[in-house]
Amino acid sequence: MTKRIKEAKRKRLLEVWEAFKANKVALAALCIVAIVIILTPIGSRIAPHDPYDFNLARARQPPSGEHVLGTDELGRDILSRLLVGAKYTVGISVVSIVIGASLGTLLGLISGYKGGLWDSLIQRVNDVLLAFPTILLAIALVAFKGPGVSSLILAIAVSSMPVYVRLVRAAVLQVVVEDYVAAAKLLGLSSWRIMLRHVLPNVMSPVIVQATYHMGLAILIASALGFLGLGVPPPTPEWGSMIGTGKVYLFSAPHIVVFPGLFISVTIIAFNVLGDGLRDALDPRARAMLRRF
Amino acid sequence: MSELLKVEALKVYYRLPQGVVRAVDEVSFSLERGEVLGIAGESGSGKSTLAMALAGLLRPPAVIESGRIIFDGLDLTKLGEGEWRKLRGRRIAVIFQDPGTYLNPVYTSGFQVAEVYEAHRGGRASRYVELVKDLYRKVKMADPERRVHSYPHQMSGGMKQRVLISMAIAEKPDLIIADEPTSALDVTIQAEIVELLKELKSETGSSIIFITHDLALLLEIADRIMIMYAGKMAELGRSSEIRDNPLHPYTRGLLSVLKPERKQKLASIPGSIPSLIDPPKGCRFHPRCPMAMPECSRVEPRTVKVNGRTVSCLLYEG
Amino acid sequence: MEAVVRLIDVRKYFPAGAGILGFGRKYARAVDGVSLDVYGGEVLALVGESGSGKSTLGKIVAGLLEPDGGKVLYRGEDLFRILGRRDVRHKIQAVFQNPDSSLNPRLTVFDTLSEAIKARNPKLGNSHLLEEIVKLLKVMGLSEDHLVKYPGELSGGEKQRIAIARALAVEPEILVADEIVSSVDVSVRAHILNLLMDLKEMYKLTMIFITHDMGLVWAVADRIAIMYTGKIVEEGPVEEVFKDPLHPYTKMLLTSSPSAKLVGAYVDEKFKARGEPPSPIDPPKGCKFVTRCPIATKECWTQEPPLKPVSANRKAACLKI
Structure with a gap:
């Protein structure tokens, strides 16, 4: 019996996957996202050159067989820097969104389920956080803590969190009136158990979709801060700071700026398209429609 | 009385990627001027699809596969949207x-x-x-x-x-199609609305097609009642005949639920409503029918006349 | 007979509209002073139209909603004081109207039922757990194949049966059944009602059967209590109330209801339906039914009739009786 139940659960996941797979554009986006994420741990191993090895003699070379995407203003291999940079740009975004989304989901869950004083407290703090523009909040935090990977993660995590608090709270308020939540109360289950087993799984779909969109935004923020010199300090090959330091050569050696720019935009678009695809695939109504007859 | 509407072997199908849903399958009936025809059915019986077809409101994937709807000499299945707009609201109204x-x-x-x-x-x-x-x-x-x-x-x-x-x-229409018009209302409010519809009908002479899942309600207001099951007509007859002497086993089952004996077991219809993508072979009701015969799973019943009533059941054939 | 549950002047008001800084805030009186005894082993039908407060009252009896006034006694003790005890909590269970809301869509039937059984018996081993679940399914007329299904793969009737099974898994004494077959097709309804009545005998249940359908009341209930805008207007044995209703609202309800007519209940054209129920925020001063009552007189507008005994087992709230 337990085997058949496991099978049923697998079948359920498979259904989401089938629905997702039908959307070819989203599938392509998933591939790009997967590649970019795989790059974060292995980028430095597959890089053809040392990303920090500078040699002014070969500075600003256009793409060639030796340096596929050319070299930057200090003669470093751009492809290698981009591959290694994924660790910073994408890694920072993923980690910070995971932290921000998890914290936000937890607070939203408590806020929506417990209500009363908890709700008021969490919502007021959240309103304050929401009032800051994301970039401004990030700049302030970086200015306060000094630039570096951990400040960047903290900045993006804190600035992304309020969205999840709101999103999850709203979803929770819809779920708590469902009869199965009342039935769980009738069974005498603890609030935590009800929240984690009966409420949380039913509010996760929008969180996952939002987080996917948010990854794109986080990459943008990380790059923007890097561009402004507030991100990971040089010579670390963060994608945004690569554009920041290369911008003076925009006209004389455009490839220095164009390739990092291309990486950033393609990654962001991929995350967004993936978000759309997930939203459609996870929407139980859309799938129920297919099953109805 | 003269005939206002005649539906002949109407088939409405939903063409879906998973298959063809035969929501309305060879349904025929007619409606006199000034008559109230009740159409009763459960979910998936095709009653709402039928209502949409009569009002010209079908949208893809639903299509009229075949059959005719003759309204005052006009075949509604051949009408374009422009002609429908002139007809709907003026001669055919929907609630x-x-x-x-x-x-x-x-x-x-x-x-x-x-x-x-x-x-x-x-x-x-x-x-x-x-x-x-x-x-x-x-x-x-x-x-x-x-x-x-x-x-x-x-x-x-x-x-x-x-x-x-x-x-x-x-616009004093000839035909009012009322699709579950009182189902969202409380019973005392429903009683008033039903009373009102009756009065308006006798005043304007409009015909009414009253569609609902509530057979008890139809027994009060309809002149004749058509019972639908899984896209097919099960039975059509005068309300009093349906109430006092139902022919089709499905109708009998429904009535025994509606007229329960005090604190006695209810006569239940086993099983549940079938999928319309792959309906049971033969008579669509046979897997749930207490009177099913071996041939019911093979032979699709024709609609036959029994004492002026119409019924689709092998019990009454031959 | 002994009252298992006793409601004493129970009130529940919901805020309607915010008012300014809490001043002038208005309240909808969902339940407005209900006193009612529920006797052991009976099926008590709680009948009313939308806004009558019957569902709110059901939630209060089930311990899901704390009343703003009055007391709910379970075997003589204040229910909301002892509800924290799991054994007490399990004594009162409820099943609700909407099959699509009754089961957690992310859990298989197995998960749902095993959670309920474990809530009753946390130390149960896996093999015994499965045994218990299969036993429950059998009682419900469902097969083991249902265990691996998600709610989305079940019909409305199946979902309701699982919801009933979940409630019974903790061996309750009282079951609040709130419109449990209203959303289920008629042909499937009989099966669920028969099942419910069998279970009532098997588990020696006391049942509060909330419905708006008079035909169902006739089929299953021993006693009936009729609610109108938060108050009980009449109470008594089903046969007597159906044949010889006392309160004008009961008469109107029976006259209006097609399903009551089919079982041969009282009909009087004088009590044909008219008007609409008053707003629960601003109800009339005297009798709440006065705006629709065909036999109301002047004093009905000013004097609120109490629910008082008319005979040994019947009560009604009307000045004209």
Whole structure:
């Protein structure tokens, strides 16, 4: 019996996957996202050159067989820097969104389920956080803590969190009136158990979709801060700071700026398209429609 | 009496990627002028699809596969959207189940009724305020002078249904199709609305097709009742005959649930409603039928006349 | 007979509209002073139209909603004081109207039922757990195949049966059944009702059967209590109330209800339906039914009739009786 139940659960996941797979554009986006994420741990191993090895003699070379995407203003291999940079740009975004989304989901869950004083407290703090523009909040935090990977993660995590608090709270308020939540109360289950087993799984779909969109935004923020010199300090090959330091050569050696720019935009678009695809695939109504007859 | 509507072997299919749903499958019936025909069925019986087909409101993937709908000499299945627009609201009116979603929340109820006149007679809607007030008096709206200026959210469910009814009767249509018009209402309010429909019918001479899952209600208001099951007509007969002497085993089952003996076991129909993509072979009711014979799973019953009544069941063939 | 549950002047008001800084805030009186005894082993039908407060009252009896006034006694003790005890909590269970809302869509039937059984018996081993679940399914007329299904793969009737099974898994004494077959097709309804009545005998249940359908009341209930705008207007044995109703609202309800007519209940054209129920925020001063009552007189507008005994087992709240 337990085997058949496991099978049923697998079948359920498979259904989401089938629905997702039908959307070819989203599938392509998933591939790009997967590649970019795989790059974060292995980028430095597959890089053809040392990303920090500078040699002014070969500075600003256009793409060639030796340096596929050319070299930057200090003669470093751009492809290698981009591959290694994924660790910073994408890694920072993923980690910070995971932290921000998890914290936000937890607070939203408590806020929506417990209500009363908890709700008021969490919502007021959240309103304050929401009032800051994301970039401004990030700049302030970086200015306060000094630039570096951990400040960047903290900045993006804190600035992304309020969205999840709101999103999850709203979803929770819809779920708590469902009869199965009342039935769980009738069974005498603890609030935590009800929240984690009966409420949380039913509010996760929008969180996952939002987080996917948010990854794109986080990459943008990380790059923007890097561009402004507030991100990971040089010579670390963060994608945004690569554009920041290369911008003076925009006209004389455009490839220095164009390739990092291309990486950033393609990654962001991929995350967004993936978000759309997930939203459609996870929407139980859309799938129920297919099953109805 | 003369015949207003004749439906001949109508088939409405939904063509879906998973297969073809035969929502309405070879249904035939006719309707006299001034008659109330009740169509009863459970979910998936095809009654609402039939209503949509009669009102020309089918949208893909639903299509009329074959059959004819002859309304006063006109074949409705051949009509284009432009011709439908002229017919609908003027000669064929529809009342839906949920008046709340049918009314636009940002306009007053009176304005929305006046729009019916605007659509068919031209001019600005505001010209028709007095006519709308007359309509509201006719549907026994409390305080009509004030209610024409009320927004939907200021009205109760019963009042909103009266608004929809006044829209429907505005142009004195020949046929009113009422799809579950009282299902969202409380029983005392329902009783009033039903009373009102009866009065309006005898006043205007309109025919009414009253579609509902509530057979008990139909027994009170319909002249004749058609029972549908899984896209097919099970039985068609006068209300009193259906109530006192149901022929089809399905109808008998329904009635035994509706007329329970005090504190006795209810006669239950086993199983559940079949999928219309892959309906049972032969008679669609046979897997649940207490009187099923071996051939019921092979032979699809024809509709036969028994003492002026129509029934599709092998018990009555041959 | 002994009252298992006793409601004493129970009130529940919901805020309607915010008011300014809490001043002038208005309240909808969902339940407005209900006193009612529920006797052991009976099926008590709680009947009313939308807004009558019957569902709110059901939630209060089930311990899901704390009343703003009055007391709910379970075997003589204040229910909301002892509800924290799991054994007490399990004594009162409820099943609700909407099959699509009754089961957690992310859990298989197995998960749902095993959670309920474990809530009753946390130390149960896996093999015993499965045994218990299969036993429950059998009682419900469902098969083991249902265990691996998600709610989305079940029909409305199946979902309701699982919801009933979940409630019974903790061996309750009282079951609040709130419109449990209203959303289920008629042909499937009989099966669920028969099942419910069998279970009532098997588990020696006391049942509060909330419905708006008079035909169902006739089929299953021993006693009936009729609610109108938060108050009980009449109470008594089903046969007597159906044949010889006392309160004008009961008469109107029976006259209006097609399903009551089919079982041969009282009909009087004088009590044909008219008007609409008053707003629960601003109800009339005297009798709440006065705006629709065909036999109301002047004093009905000013004097609120109490629910008082008319005979040994019947009560009604009307000045004209």
